[in-house]
Amino acid sequence: MIGYFINEALYRDPGKLTDRAQGVLDSLGETGDAIVDQLRVSSLENTHEIATKFNHNVKIHYRPSVKQQIQIAIFDAESAKVLQAELSHEQFDISAVITRLNIHTGNGRLQIKDEGETVAFGFGTNYKEIAVEAKKIFSANLDYNNGISQEKWSYLRIAVSPFKLRDGRIVKYIVRAFYEK
Template identity: 40%
Template sequence: MLTKMGDDAEELTKQLRCQKNGLKTMHEICDKFGYPVTISYKKTNGDRLELIRIDRSTITNMVPKVGKEEKTIFAGITRFNIHTGNGRLLLKGDEETVSFGFGLKFKDMAHKIKKVFTENLNLNNGVSSESYINLKLVVNEVQRNDGAIIKYIVRAVYIDA
């Protein structure tokens, strides 16, 4: 539908992207005030063409879902914040990193577990991804509505005895 708008479509797309989380803001209007938000296009003949309608029923598309099934993955740590416990990991064989965090408050976790992640980051710094040392992790996936995995919640890590 946007391709029919020509240059106007590019301008609309640019404006929506420039807004800091514009879709989230539009959904907040629906959620807080109960009003739908409609983005429409006025054709040269004066007719309006509705491009998108956002209402309370579309809010569920904005909320990521945490999978109930625990999965085992192999990944190397590429970034890690020692204050929050959040970071990024690279799945074995992948090229794109994914966010991760923990199911517990990081400050309450055992020091030994924290060291596993910081030491893995240290081992993986400055080497190619093919040379990464991977951890064996038990995780829950956090997925967007389109199925894309946007984060892993780490539930356990296998530590060599």
């Protein structure tokens, strides 16, 4: 769970959770979003000071046993840039598939047509306020594309505003609208 929240806070793909961890995350609902937001403004900024001021990476490990250690996260000068992402006022349309969706928060990941990487997305408002019909379109897209070849994917046309880094790289999209077929 710690790795999940850190990766979400850094707009990285957190990977697949175990069923148990997913259940915990689902039970948190919007509190999970609050944890991610809080990590971005406090703990991760402090942790990244070591990477930026002293040029040393910070690594967090989990040790299930004396001989085994699993790296949960690494903080370096590159990941520090993510914390300076800003929401752009521009809005444009993209064609994308939904590759992950948290049905309690509305956050997830999408893949833009003809691109290989997934990007974080969310809605610009409280997810409880989003119309059920809209939620169903996003979850239906995830369901439809799950397990089929990329050539057969069905894409959504979505109006988005990007969270951008200073170098112009987009780390998250905020969904502003979507178009039904």
